[in-house]
Amino acid sequence: xxxxxxAFHDFTSCEGCQLQVxxxxxxxxxxxxxxxxxxxxxxxxxxxxxxxxxxIEGAITRxxxxxxxxxxxxxxxxxxxxGACACTGGLNVLKNFRGIEASMKTVYGEAAGWYETSxxxxxxxxxxxxxxxxxxxxxxxxxxxxxKSVLAGRTPQIPDYPVCVECKLRENVCLYHKGQYCMxxxxxxxxxxxxxxxxxxxxxxxxxxxxxxxxxxxxxxDEKGLTIQNVLDEFRLFNGVYDVxxx
Amino acid sequence: xxxxxLSKDRFAxxxxxxxxxxxxxxxxxxxxxxxxxxxxxxxxxxxIRMDYDISILPPKKLFMPQRETLLTFKDKGPEGVRAxxxxxxxxxxxxHPYDLHAIATLDAAFSKGARDAYYLAKRGATTLIGLNVxxxxxxxxxxxxxxxxxxxxxxxDLFLTDxxxxxxxxxxxxxxxxxxxxxxxxPAGAGDHKGKRAYDAAKAAHxxxxxxxxxxxxxxxxxxxxxxxxxxxxxxxxxSCGTCTNVCPTCYCFDVLDKxxxxxxxxxxxxxxxxxxxxxxAVVAGGENFREERPSRLRHRMFRKGKYIFERTGRTGCVGxxxxxxxxxxxxxxxxxxxQIADQVGA
Ligand code: SF4
Ligand code: SF4
Ligand code: SF4
Ligand code: SF4
Ligand code: SF4
Numbered sequence: 001x002x003x004x005x006x007a008f009h010d011f012t013s014c015e016g017c018q019l020q021v022x023x024x025x026x027x028x029x030x031x032x033x034x035x036x037x038x039x040x041x042x043x044x045x046x047x048x049x050x051x052x053x054x055x056i057e058g059a060i061t062r063x064x065x066x067x068x069x070x071x072x073x074x075x076x077x078x079x080x081x082x083g084a085c086a087c088t089g090g091l092n093v094l095k096n097f098r099g100i101e102a103s104m105k106t107v108y109g110e111a112a113g114w115y116e117t118s119x120x121x122x123x124x125x126x127x128x129x130x131x132x133x134x135x136x137x138x139x140x141x142x143x144x145x146x147x148k149s150v151l152a153g154r155t156p157q158i159p160d161y162p163v164c165v166e167c168k169l170r171e172n173v174c175l176y177h178k179g180q181y182c183m184x185x186x187x188x189x190x191x192x193x194x195x196x197x198x199x200x201x202x203x204x205x206x207x208x209x210x211x212x213x214x215x216x217x218x219x220x221x222d223e224k225g226l227t228i229q230n231v232l233d234e235f236r237l238f239n240g241v242y243d244v245x246x247x
Numbered sequence: 248x249x250x251x252x253l254s255k256d257r258f259a260x261x262x263x264x265x266x267x268x269x270x271x272x273x274x275x276x277x278x279x280x281x282x283x284x285x286x287x288x289x290x291x292x293x294x295i296r297m298d299y300d301i302s303i304l305p306p307k308k309l310f311m312p313q314r315e316t317l318l319t320f321k322d323k324g325p326e327g328v329r330a331x332x333x334x335x336x337x338x339x340x341x342x343h344p345y346d347l348h349a350i351a352t353l354d355a356a357f358s359k360g361a362r363d364a365y366y367l368a369k370r371g372a373t374t375l376i377g378l379n380v381x382x383x384x385x386x387x388x389x390x391x392x393x394x395x396x397x398x399x400x401x402x403x404d405l406f407l408t409d410x411x412x413x414x415x416x417x418x419x420x421x422x423x424x425x426x427x428x429x430x431x432x433x434p435a436g437a438g439d440h441k442g443k444r445a446y447d448a449a450k451a452a453h454x455x456x457x458x459x460x461x462x463x464x465x466x467x468x469x470x471x472x473x474x475x476x477x478x479x480x481x482x483x484x485x486x487s488c489g490t491c492t493n494v495c496p497t498c499y500c501f502d503v504l505d506k507x508x509x510x511x512x513x514x515x516x517x518x519x520x521x522x523x524x525x526x527x528x529a530v531v532a533g534g535e536n537f538r539e540e541r542p543s544r545l546r547h548r549m550f551r552k553g554k555y556i557f558e559r560t561g562r563t564g565c566v567g568x569x570x571x572x573x574x575x576x577x578x579x580x581x582x583x584x585x586x587q588i589a590d591q592v593g594a
Binding site: 027030031033034144147148149151152157160161162164165168169170171172173174176177178184185186209210211212213216217219220 | 277278279280282303304308313314483484485486487488489490493494504507508509510511519520522525526527541574576577
């Protein structure tokens with residue numbers, strides 16, 4: 001059987017998620033033995049438009065991105081959104097709330113008019129994706145789990161429960177017990193509670209679980225003294241695409 | 248076996264003696280809270296906090312690790328499968344009575360029917376050094392109601408009571424007897440026995456009862472409250488985050504996952520803690536979820552704690568340690584629920 005051909009494509013992103021792929025040091029040889037990588041700007045010069053699996057990094061932020069993404073969708077049998085930018089639009093969606101023109105002025109100043117832009121969107125707002133690897137950046141283990149599952153033809157085991165689960169398994173002192181607050185109660189686990197384990201709070205960079213209790217989250221954040229605007233900002237940081245961030 | 252006395256001057260020697268027999272776990276500070284952690288050598292004795300109030304995770308993590316490899320597999324067919332039943336001699340120092348009761352419940356659960364080789368191997372290699380505790384860790388504890396402020400008969404090897412300059416040491420097993428067979432232990436005298444009695448009297452006064460009824464009525468009161476609105480009210484703020492079950496010393500649900508290697512036919516089978524509070528817990532083949540709503544999941548947990556585990560093992564499913572209340576970000580309280588059901592009869 002021919003090895004599946006894999007391509008990496010990036011849209012608006014910091015390319016940090018592709019770096020995470022290169023960080024899979026121990027397993028990278030195993031990946032290379034199992035697949036042919038035909039397109040990966042971060043690592044190789046070769047370029048081919050013939051591939052089976054496409055990993056898409058980055059959000060869609062320009063109308064001219066759309067035909068490019070549609071073409072990738074047509075070529076790929078399996079299309080995977082890689083990272084927060086691709087899965088939920090990630091940080092890029094912030095500009096939709098700040099006002100696109102104002103954001104352009106901040107970034108490009110007088111030259112703002114030279115650049116094309118539109119509201120930031122995740123990949124699945126434009127084409128269907130077959131899988132998502134969440135996170136900003138993606139956890140290497142989840143990327144590997146996905147690659148192995150695709151190769152074995154089975155459904156990847158991606159958690160759909162709050163970050164708190166992994167946080168408690170690591171026996172962390174909860175930030176709410178330290179007088180702070182945290183979005184882990186509604187954020188999707190799979191990062192092994194990265195941020196709370198190193199003293200920071202969770203910003204829900206891996207998106208929200210499928211049945212988040214957003215009302216309760218707003219309530220406990222309010223009890224911690226956050227204003228309505230603060231609470232919305234917490235949701236908007238990475239999850240501006242969800243309705244809960246809009247009200 | 249008659250009680251003995253261990254002078255606190257000899258505590259470090261006692262820990263060194265335990266270290267001579269294998270790994271030692273004891274309560275240590277974790278930020279403002281406490282956790283059972285390995286004491287790697289005699290120079291770490293000063294980390295041990297015998298004055299700890301309660302650990303974040305209960306000692307069950309040492310018999311049923313959060314993540315554990317059950318077997319490795321290679322190629323197809325049974326020849327490539329290797330079970331990984333692992334254990335090493337371990338002493339756990341400083342286990343409070345409510346946690347000793349919880350371990351007794353787990354022992355019963357894992358020995359019933361299909362005996363769990365993984366749990367029982369670790370449990371069998373463990374020496375339990377209990378530690379008396381004079382007052383509740385916080386307002387969430389109701390261990391007296393659950394009859395869990397004194398250690399269960401036979402549920403420990405040694406049981407220490409802090410008498411100021413010395414520990415009063417009760418001995419309940421042959422292993423405990425062997426451990427206490429050293430000149431650091433001296434026979435307890437009249438003053439020591441009196442000290443222990445005074446300690447327990449003070450304890451009984453501090454651990455006031457919080458339920459309006461005797462817990463023998465708990466299973467029946469739950470039964471009549473099955474359709475009560477209290478479950479829905481409590482679940483309104485629930486995140487289905489599983490913290491309450493992960494920190495519970497008697498919860499033992501787990502999930503089994505196969506982790507593949509890149510070659511796609513070798514790998515490991517692992518079990519990780521699971522929780523009946525998670526949305527996906529009751530999803531069965533075909534995608535049907537028979538406990539889809541938060542209130543029914545919350546009610547299920549409370550029924551397991553107050554009724555089902557008892558019916559299954561003959562031992563209490565809740566020891567009143569209060570961890571599930573303390574660590575719930577939404578402050579959902581099983582104690583409050585158990586109090587509220589007293590008024591549900593005929594309601
Ligand atoms: S998700 Fe984060 S790390 Fe990944 S590309 Fe976007 S900004 Fe970079
Ligand atoms: S620190 Fe955050 S993730 Fe951890 S238990 Fe608390 S709320 Fe959940
Ligand atoms: S803890 Fe939260 S913010 Fe941090 S990596 Fe995990 S999901 Fe992202
Ligand atoms: S800890 Fe609290 S919020 Fe989390 S599942 Fe349990 S009851 Fe619900
Ligand atoms: S249900 Fe709550 S109070 Fe009861 S044993 Fe479990 S954690 Fe402790």
